[in-house]
Amino acid sequence: MSKTLVIVESPAKARTISRFLGKDFVVESSIGHIRDLPRDASEIPASIKQEEWSRLGIDIEDDFKPYYVVPSEKKKQVTKLKKLVKEADLVYLATDEDREGESISWHLQEILKPKVPSKRLVFHEITREAIQSALESPREIDERLVRAQETRRILDRLYGYEVSPILWRKIARGLSAGRVQSVAVRIVVDREKDRIAFVPASYWDLDASFGAEGRSDPGFPLETVLVSVDGRRVAVGRDFNEKGELQSSTADVVVLDEEAANGLARRLREERFEVIKVERKPYTLNPGAPFTTSTLQQEANRKLRLSTRVTMQIAQRLYENGYITYMRTDSTTLADQAVRRVRDLVDSLYGKEYLPDRPRAYQTRVKNAQEAHEAIRPAGDFRRPEELRDELNSDEMRLYELIWKRTVACQMESARGHRVTIQVGGGDAVFQASGKTIEFPGFLRAYVEGADDPEAELADKETLLPSLEVGDRLLLEELEPKGHTTQPPARFTEASLVKELEANGVGRPSTYASIIGTILAREYVIKQGNALVPTFTAFAVVELLKKNFFNLVDINYTARMEEHLDAISRGEENPVPYLERFYFGNKKAPGLKDLLQAEIDARESCTLPLGRDQQNREINVRIGRFGPFLERGDDRASIPEGTAPDSLDIALATKLLDHGSGPKLLGSCPESGQPVYLKTGRYGPYVQLGDNGDGNVKPKMKSLLKGMEVDEVDLDDALRLLSLPRLLGVDPDSKEEVFADYGRYGPYLKRGRESRSLPATDDIFTLELDRALEIFRTTPARRASRSSKLLRELGTDRESGKEIRLMEGRYGPYLTNGDVNAPVPRGANPDEITITEAIDLIRRRAERKGGARKKSKKKTGTKKSAGTAKKKAGKKKTAKKKKTKKKAPSAKKSRARGKA
Helix, strand or coil: CCCEEEEECCHHHHHHHHCCCCCCEEEEECCCCCCECCCCHHHCCCCCCCCCCCCCCEECCCCCEECCECCHHHHHHHHHHHHHHHHCCEEEECCCCCHHHHHHHHHHHHHHCCCCCEEECCCCCCCHHHHHHHHHCCECCCHHHHHHHHHHHHHHHHHHHHHHHHHHHHCCCCCCCCCCHHHHHHHHHHHHHHHHHCCCCEEEEEEEEEECCCCCCCCCCEEEEEEEECCEEECCHHHECCCCCECCCCCCEECECHHHHHHHHHHHCCCCEEEEEEEEEEEEECCCCCECHHHHHHHHHHHCCCCHHHHHHHHHHHHHCCCECCCCCCCCCCCHHHHHHHHHHHHHHHCHHHCCCCCCCCCCCCCCCCCCCCCECECCCCCCHHHHCCCCCHHHHHHHHHHHHHHHHCCCCCEEEEEEEEEEEECCEEEEEEEEEEEECHHHHCCCCCCCCHHHHHHHHCECCCCCCCCCEEEEEEEEEEEEECCCCCCCEHHHHHHHHHHCCCCCHHHHHHHHHHHHHCCCEEEECCEEEECHHHHHHHHHHHHHCHHHHCHHHHHHHHHHHHHHHCCCCCHHHHHHHHHHECCCCECHHHHHHCCCCHHHHCEEEEEECCCCCEEEEEEECCEEEEEECCEEEECCCCCCHHHCCHHHHHHHHHHHCCCEEEEECCCCCCEEEEEEECCEEEEEECCCCCCCCCCEEEECCCCCCHHHCCHHHHHHHHCCCEEEEECCCCCCEEEEEEECCEEEEEECCEEEECCCCCCCCCCCHHHHHHHHHHCCCHHHHCCCEEEEEEEECCCCCCEEEEEEECCEEEEECCCCEEECCCCCCHHHCCHHHHHHHHHHHHHHHHHHHHHHHHHHHHHHHHHHHHHCHHHHHHHHHHHHHHHHHHHHHHHHHHHC
16 A cells, blocks of 8 residues: 655654644654764764864865764664655655755755655645645755755854864853854843943933813823923933933033922922913824744743743744744745635624725845745634633743734734823923823734733823813922933843844844853853843953954854855855855955964953052953952952843942952961951852961851841951851750751751751850750751742643642752752743743753663663673674674765765
8 A cells, every 4th residue: 555754853743744644644753853963073983083174074175065974863763764765655855944944854865865756845834725735736855945054054063163162262161152142142242331331321300290270181180291491402311322421412402400400390389380282193003014933032022021942942832733834934924815814803803994905915124034934823724812722831822822913913904093292381391291092993902012911901002181272271289300310221131132133134033042042051141030141251252252253243244144045045156165265265354264273362352351449450350260250460359140240340349359359367266376367259258267278178168147247247256157067065865966057058957967947036156955956846857848849830731731830949949740850940030930941941851861861771781791792702803893894885975975
């Protein structure tokens, strides 16, 4: 019986597609890429290990030909696919429709080498109609898209593998460089530099509330703000530049200080006020385009508080299970059939008055956009969100609802209304109030950007003002001077960073989630709330790259790289000449290879000037192997963890150096005669008994107790701390000594192997044995007191049926499904962890544990076979030689295939 084999890249996608195909089809997954460049030395075959380029996996001297290998974890799946290909009469390669999917299909074709006909199958949504349509019009693999993806992969490998080792040697191990990643870090660092250089300006104005005698109309009291005095406009925040100075274009602006504002307020309280201007203007608000990958990531981050990585994970599942169309796209186009479905929905749900006469068409204005795909929208029949409540988890439901509403809204009528401005004059001052009314909500009935409930949000979109005419007299009810300070540029969030990258044509929206994930994992940035804050390490990396590899972190240069890749995908450019220019350079500019040979001053890149103290001593931030620290001549001081670069000024640096520049001698211990020091380390201030000596004997140290101020610590305080642990006596029953001590989790008691936290009402220095024994008797054992505390129930993992909980444990917050515990990643806010992110963290934790167990079993098996091998050494050697002879031609063949 004939069988047709359909190969996709995801098991979930395979399950969904198999529902729509009959028994004559076999649907199998490749589980992602089945072939790639070698990841490390263990994957480099012996046949090429002697080549200079083997570390890269790219023969740079032979037209940059890549050497592909099948990773060990994919060999079993490849064997399975080869068997299925032999049993099939027809093979369809149905991987995703982007360049990555095209590349996976090409690699499958190269590895499986089907002897039966094979075709490329593409569809934008996983529905019965879309798959049937794709089966009726299959195509060949697009070699141009494959070459474009391969060129991108080669560029990323050359950049990462050549530049990253320099960061390891010059700054710290574990760092990495990337073609788009490094530019993203520079963007975040440059914004922080703007914040550091920012000089705030202060200005004042007046807030006034007005009423009208005998009137209580909606809009009263009328809240206004001072806009002009004596015919001159009152300065507001936008009138000042980043240096705290008035802009050159604001010659006619008056800046009020506190004294002038208070004086003006006293004078105006005696004035009479009336309406001097009423202006009413109509406005029209058009709906936004349907989602692209980038706008979906931005809106999900702003509105649903989902990270870009989690957004893409959820979208991937929604696509693979047939709920939405393909989620990697930068097109805002909708298919004609989809537009008809949306218009029918609008007509049935909201009425004909909400339906435009003609369908709306949207044009993508993003740099380097690819218009071949459709926008992200609900798949198939546009099932309403409430119909899917039993099929989707909470995060999937929220994202699907967001996509559904945005798609429906994009084909609705515009919102219409009026903007009203009222000016009130008295004396030489003019106050102003602005309002807005919505006369026809249009698309806002379905979707309000940044709101979950459009109906409730409509009211907030309106600002009602009373009906007034010029000349109407008003009564001054309140008049209050208000001071303001200009704010530095806002830090990037994941949403605004994605917007910035896309606006500049840097990278592809489909890669932004992994890029942001990488810079967080490498701790180039940390999250404070929703803001991305660069670390001092990021500053050092950016400085080194700017000084030695300027083009590689230049936004325009990186954007042009995308243009070249697009030209390759269209067949307008050959990849080899472009790669040669990038790596070897030309007469106009040096290539990466030349830049790698240059001498790099690590100290210069790792030294960030901060300024000078009151004694004119230069203070620098240095990035060392163990983190950033302050340097002032011979003085050194650690920078407390979590300190944002823009908050480290000269005053704070001086304070840290004065307390942390070498030990502060408090005096001598009267018993031992050893010196007692006050120091500041990476984890805060502490006291130390004795000198560091030769390093063999570690001096006694104790952190300051919670609430102790560094400036107030004297010798007596230090000696009390260093007296810990304090022997209270011997338990008469167990005959064990009882100690009081202070540790990482606060004060505690210890008796043998038992320990108890000390209640806040007891003093560690005055506590006596009887009270300690009472605490041991009445307080639960430390193991029980450390039992995890439930912080939040996140929901149910639909695949396993297990409840997911966020817990507080001994070592911090963690996630659990009852079987597997996964710690909350460092820098992540536990309150913002979603059910999807929790499930992903637990699954990855389970996979790592499973991998560790397999590795352990493998090692055990190796030892046994080694023991057996000794008995048959002679026979083994002969067999080994024969085996080697058979492998040699295979390796050459494999190499030739990789270069093909």
